[in-house]
Amino acid sequence: MWSEAPPVAVHAPGNPILADGRSYSTDPAPVVVGDTLWILAGRDEAAPDIDDFVMNEWQALSTKDPASGDWTHYPSIARPEAVFAWAEPGRAYAGQIVMGRDGRFYLYAPVLQKADQSKDRFAIGVAVADAPTGPWIDAHPAGPIISQTAPEPNTIQNIDPTVLIDDDGRVYIYWGTFGRLRGMELAADMVTPKGSEQTITGLDGFFEAPWLMKRKGVYYLLYAGNTVGPDCTPTLYHACIAYGAATSPLGPWTYRGVILGPVSSTTSHPGAVAFKGRWWLAYHTADAVGGGHFRRSVAIDRMAFDDRVSPPAILPVKPTRRPTPPPAPSRNIAGRATATASNVPIPVRYWIKALNDGIVRPAPLPPDMWAAEPGSASPWLEYRFDTPVTLDGARIRFWADQPAGATAGVAPPRAWRMEYWSGGWRRVRDPEGFGTGLDAFQSASFAPVTTRCVRVVLETAGAGVAVQEWEVLAPTAQPFRAAGPAAPPCDAKP
Template sequence: MWSEAPPVAIHAPGNPILADGRYYSTDPAPLVAGDRLWILAGRDEAAPDVDDFIMNEWQLLATQDPASGDWTHYPAIARPEAVFAWAEPGRAYAGQIVQGRDGRLWLYAPVLQKADTSKDRFAIGVAVADAPTGPWTDAHPAGPILSQMVPEPNTIQNIDPTVLIDDDGRVYIYWGTFGRLRAMELAADMVTPKGPEHVITGLDGFFEAPWLMKRQGVYYLLYAGNTVGPDCTPTLYHACIAYGTATSPLGPWTYRGVILKPVSSTTSHPGAVAFKGQWWLAYHTADAKGGGHFRRSVAIDRMAFDDRVSPPAILPITPTRRPAPPPAPSRDIAGRATATASNVPIPVRYWIKALNDGIVRPTPLPPDLWGAEPGPASQWLEYRFDTPVTLNGARMRFWADASAKIAAPKAWRMEYWADGWKPVRDPKGFGVGVDAFQPASFAPVTTRCVRAVLDTAGAGVAVQEWEVLAPTAQPPRAPIAATAPPCDLKP
């Protein structure tokens, strides 16, 4: 039977806050209560090889000074079924706590309704407590305040609530995902819908995770966007954090730009708050030990505004990380290369930079891969170095998905540039299995460019990582800053 866990003091010398892999945290919603900054977070519990959001409870992080790195972790403060009698266990998705005019804390939480016939059973309930840690009591025992059936029928997925209590005491709630954003006013009781439901537009690339806030009379809405392009995401699956502004709490909204580029997790989720004169942005990444797209961890960085413009603009945020030991010497020097492929421009499901990012996941999502759709009988991948390197081996990790008509190649081989493409000599290995690295070796070559040719027989193909190996371990070196020139040009 579930019960609350005792709080634990932790020190986080950087992001993510919880980093050792014992607890994953996600969907941060910061709150200032008393003399502390609190962050409500879900808990990711998926196994490393499970691509699903396994989320059974909410947790809290609290600090008196985010810059100090000293936090208190409250591992479990509530579960859906323990708070809402009408809710199923699990799916403790992104919620938010706000402090009402009466001093009490109000939790807006998306949960799954049991015994419901709606096409999508996600609904938003409201609970109340005297402290962020609870105990939490259903503030509307009759059921959710928002669903596909109440206050009026809708067909969206009703998750990701964000709530603002305005200076005049009026209460506003936004929610939605998959590009569909809704908003309405709530009555002073914090639970009763008041007025019509508004369909929100004007926020370019809106996907999910709205966060409503106000500063110096200007309303801001932060959100996860997934418009593919240089300003937001490299692939369909990633998300950036963008924002818009308005002069009234229900809009209309004007798109203002991107403040956080995609992070290491495919999803991104903002929450921002002012605490002791400094604004902070909380978000999540996959940067904890054993982390992944379904094993995310909360991070926090300073957020600043440019008050020289009107309305004041949120300045771009550069994510910070915990100090880490330098990488060990390695034979794999692919990280120094610029990657390209025969199918440029790459389909937006995939990401060429995944080839040599050094990340391998048990169950990758498309952004973790370079991929090519069915068509040509062969495809090639190419690494360009800024100066000549010596290589005598490689490792390739293929990925397959029958439903997407993606398979391992029939065969693959390597070539190097020497006034034209030439096959490597004395090749060995070059297997074509999936879900494990396929090693290859050959006589040493010194070159600035190497190419892997994949015989696909017209099928689609995908590669999670392509390592190229020097004869001996090399000291770590940062990736080159500029794009290496084509192979037929001198460096």
């Protein structure tokens, strides 16, 4: 039977707060209680090779000073089935704790209803407790306060609740995902709908994860956006944190911009709060040891406003990381290069920068790779360096959902080769290796070449082809050097 786990002291000299891979945390929802900042978080428990949200419970973090790095971790404070008799175990998605006017704490939690016939069984329940860590009891035992049938029919997925108690004591809740956002007023009891659900518009690129807050008479709604383009995300699967502003709690909303670019996890989830005279933005990343898109970890950074404009603008937040030692010297120097490909512009599901980011995931999502669509004739990838380099090998990691020889879907290539630029593209000499297997790097070696540009040409049977990582190897280990400005084309004059 589930029971609360004892708290653990944690020192975090930077982000993420929980970084050693023993516990993953996600979907942060900060709340201030006296002199303490609390963060409600979900727990990611997916195995490294699982592409799904395995989330069985909520946990919490607390600190007297976020800048100190000193936190207390409460590993388990609630489970859906232990709080709501009408809920199934698991799917403990993004919730929020707020302190009511009665001094008690209210947990707004998206959970799955059991024995429900709705097309989508996600619903939002409310639990109440005398402390942020519980114990929690259902504040509305009759069932969820929001679902596809309550308080009125809807067809959206009812998750990601965010709640604001306004200065006049009125209570407002927003929720939604997949580009569909709803808002509503609640009665003073914190659970009873007051008025009808409202469809919320005006927030460009809204995808999910709304966060409602107020500062100096202005209402702000932060959210995860996924509009592909330079202002938000490089690929369809990534998310940025954008926001809108309004002069009333239910809008109308006006889009105001992006405050946090894409992080290392494809999802992003904001939670912002004023604490001891400063504003803080909590979010999650995949930066912990063993982290991934389904193994995320909470981070927190300062957030500031520009009060010279009206309404005051939220300034871009600069994400920070824990100090780490410099990378060790390596034969792989792909990280110095500018990558390009035969199919630029790349389909928006994929990401050219994944080729040389040094990350290979057991179960990658589309942004973790580059890909060419089926029917591409001998697609190629190219690295451009700002100065000539000497290479004598390469390693490549393919991804596929179809077997070799397939003419549809994504399959490993029939063959691949390396070429270098020397007044034109020339094949490397004395090639060895160049395998086409999956689930491991395929190694290649060749006679040394000195060049500023190198490319790999992929021969397909008609299916698409995908590459997670492409390493190019110098004859000896080289000190780490980050990529500089975009390198010029291969045929550019010196």
